[in-house]
Amino acid sequence: MPMIEVHQLVKRFGLKVVLRGLEFSVEPGEFVALLGPNGAGKTTFLRILASLSRPTLGHVSIAGYALPHHAADVRRRLGVVSHLPLLYGDLTADENLRFYGRMYGIEGLSRRITEVLEMIGLAARRRDLVRTFSRGMQQRLAIGRAILHDPDVLLLDEPHTGLDQDACNMLDEVLRAVGARGRTVVMTSHDLARAADLAQRFDVLARGTIRASTRAENLPADGLLAFYRRSLEEAVP
Amino acid sequence: MTLTPFLKAMSAVIWKDLAAELRSRELLSAMLVFALLVIFTFNFALELNAQERSNVTAGVLWVTFTFAGTLGLNRSLAVEKDRGCLDGLLLAPVDRTAIYFGKTAANLIFMLVVAAIVLPVYSILYNTNLFLPGLLLVILLGSEGYMAVGTLLSAMSVQTRTRDILLPILLFPVILPALIAAVKASSGFLNAIPMEEIQPWLNLLLVYDVVFTAAAFMVFEFVVEE
Numbered sequence: 480m481p482m483i484e485v486h487q488l489v490k491r492f493g494l495k496v497v498l499r500g501l502e503f504s505v506e507p508g509e510f511v512a513l514l515g516p517n518g519a520g521k522t523t524f525l526r527i528l529a530s531l532s533r534p535t536l537g538h539v540s541i542a543g544y545a546l547p548h549h550a551a552d553v554r555r556r557l558g559v560v561s562h563l564p565l566l567y568g569d570l571t572a573d574e575n576l577r578f579y580g581r582m583y584g585i586e587g588l589s590r591r592i593t594e595v596l597e598m599i600g601l602a603a604r605r606r607d608l609v610r611t612f613s614r615g616m617q618q619r620l621a622i623g624r625a626i627l628h629d630p631d632v633l634l635l636d637e638p639h640t641g642l643d644q645d646a647c648n649m650l651d652e653v654l655r656a657v658g659a660r661g662r663t664v665v666m667t668s669h670d671l672a673r674a675a676d677l678a679q680r681f682d683v684l685a686r687g688t689i690r691a692s693t694r695a696e697n698l699p700a701d702g703l704l705a706f707y708r709r710s711l712e713e714a715v716p
Numbered sequence: 717m718t719l720t721p722f723l724k725a726m727s728a729v730i731w732k733d734l735a736a737e738l739r740s741r742e743l744l745s746a747m748l749v750f751a752l753l754v755i756f757t758f759n760f761a762l763e764l765n766a767q768e769r770s771n772v773t774a775g776v777l778w779v780t781f782t783f784a785g786t787l788g789l790n791r792s793l794a795v796e797k798d799r800g801c802l803d804g805l806l807l808a809p810v811d812r813t814a815i816y817f818g819k820t821a822a823n824l825i826f827m828l829v830v831a832a833i834v835l836p837v838y839s840i841l842y843n844t845n846l847f848l849p850g851l852l853l854v855i856l857l858g859s860e861g862y863m864a865v866g867t868l869l870s871a872m873s874v875q876t877r878t879r880d881i882l883l884p885i886l887l888f889p890v891i892l893p894a895l896i897a898a899v900k901a902s903s904g905f906l907n908a909i910p911m912e913e914i915q916p917w918l919n920l921l922l923v924y925d926v927v928f929t930a931a932a933f934m935v936f937e938f939v940v941e942e
Contacts, residue, residue: 531803533941555809565807569736581728582808584721608739622877624804 480543482507482632482663483528488537490523497523499687501537505680507631510664512678514671514707519684521667525636528665529559542631550684555583557626558633562640564617565624567609572620573603575609576627584629591627599623608627615646633657635666639673670684675703683710725810729818732824733792743791747830752783759841760927768843774902776893777846779914780834781827781859784885788826789866792819793874802874806940816936820867820929850905850914855923858898861925865890868932873937894924 482619485503489496504669514520526532527539530550538545544552558567568574571590577662596602599619609617625633635654639647654677657685658664668674674681675695681703682692691710698706737743757775762768796802805815835846866887873882897920904914 529803529807530805531941551809551811554807557807559803559807559821561803563803565800565804566738567795567801568799569739570732574732574735578728578732579804579808581731582725582805582810584724584809642928 481505482509482542483665484538484540485528486538488524488527489535490532490591491535492526494522497687498527498534501688503689505663505665508661509662509669509680510636510658510678511666511680511682512667512674513665513667513682513684514674515684516707516711517603520523520687521684522636524684525559525634525667527664530555544685547711555628556631558628558630559636559665560618560621560633560638561624562638564609564621566609566617566620569608571606571608573595573605574614575620579624583629590625595623595627598656600649612660613646615642615649618642618646621638621651622650622657626657630662632663632665634663635668637667637669639668639670647673662716671703671707683707685711717727722811722814724812725808726818726821727730728850729805729815730822730825733819733822736795737822737826742797743788744826744829746791747784747788747826749828750787751780751834753854754780754783755838755841756903764848769844770906771903773838773842773844773846773906773928774899777834777857777902778840778899781831781843781855782888782891782895783864784834784863785823785827785859786887788823788830788881788882789863789870790874792823792826792867794879797874802940810913813933815845816871816932818866819871820863820932823863826857827863828856829941831855831859844906846906848905851902854898854901854905854918856900857918857921858873858894859897861894861921861928862891864925864929864932868939869935871936894921894928897921897924 481504483503485501488501489499490498513521516689519540521669523532523616527534530542530546530553533547540546541553570578576595577588581593585591593602596605601616601620603624604616609620610665612620623632638650642650651673656662668679678696680692683690689715692700692703733888755776762772766774796805806812839846869886869890870883873879873886876882897917901914901917901921
């Protein structure tokens with residue numbers, strides 16, 4: 480059974496149609512990069528998968544639970560990272576994770592917080608206020624927040640935005656570790672090189688639908704850019 | 717809805733808001749400074765004798781609480797929205813009304829802290845004893861109704877670009893019945909009017925609190941979802 484299943488998904492904001500009968504499916508343990516130009520509908524699509532936005536039409540299910548009716552069951556299995564950190568600047572790293580841990584009802588929370596902080600390399604800064612962290616450290620903590628409850632599916636909305644090279648590399652290491660644990664990952668990105676480095680499958684979203692999809696093994700070395708451009712050219716009416 | 721996860725989530729939101737506010741003191745200090753400025757301004761703008769002071773006390777108090785409360789409400793939800801934390805809250809696998817009640821309770825605590833500081837200052841400035849059990853009850857009921865509606869409406873207005881302007885425009889017409897009842901009941905206690913004349917206003921406040929808290933409970937999920 481696919482971990483994520485989407486059929487004929489339509490999303491309208493007033494008269495504007497953002498997603499037009501989108502079809503999408505991800506197998507358990509797959510790492511999918513969702514590529515596309517600005518305004519293609521990537522963030523809207525991810526927000527629907529995250530149960531933050533309701534579909535206008537169509538079917539969306541994650542781990543067998545249909546949205547929006549089983550949203551709480553879906554949310555329990557989801558971790559979400561966006562380009563905003565979703566963290567409180569006036570709380571410490573430890574307090575931020577403790578707060579989210581309480582919201583998710585995590586057992587053995589103190590031990591789990593220590594584990595996660597060590598994984599993301601912030602154990603030494605656990606008592607520091609998040610507003611004193613660099614952008615890269617905040618994004619690492621955002622990943623820590625997203626994986627705190629050990630979700631089956633990780634949704635990443637342009638997680639590299641605004642990060643310097645070192646911070647991007649550190650983030651990639653954490654994402655590889657998450658992928659290696661068999662978690663399903665869907666990541667939107669404008670950074671084709673990083674997407675090529677991390678993902679097993681590439682889907683191009685343009686004009687509200689998936690225009691093309693290919694697996695990493697089907698692409699020649701450095702072939703992602705050509706595949707992406709060709710997909711976008713075919714999408715132009 | 718299971719009660720234990722609901723209460724745990726609600727208490728987590730209250731703890732988070734209080735812990736963040738203890739560090740930053742942004743919200744409370746803004747509310748408090750504004751409230752004190754309002755009562756100082758009224759004190760100097762209205763040159764009143766003892767009888768007139770007693771007549772306007774309830775009105776001045778509630779105008780102060782209302783304006784200071786609006787500042788607090790705007791700030792409370794803006795903190796969630798600006799760093800994407802509202803999404804973080806909505807992603808938690810809990811009943812979303814637990815988030816609403818947590819935010820409302822935290823806002824109510826801030827409002828009551830402001831009232832606890834404003835009342836003695838007002839008592840000294842206007843030479844009026846405000847520490848009457850009846851008046852304190854009215855402040856509690858009025859603040860609850862105000863924050864129940866205000867938290868819901870600020871969750872709506874915070875999604876817009878004009879949130880600072882939109883909140884009072886949405887809030888003041890809706891809060892008017894509670895505000896009138898609170899002023900009348902407060903005035904009744906301050907002027908030692910018989911209880912049977914105050915009771916209808918207290919009843920109105922109670923009904924307002926119950927009805928609007930229940931309405932907010934039912935619609936909060938739809939307000940915060942796209």
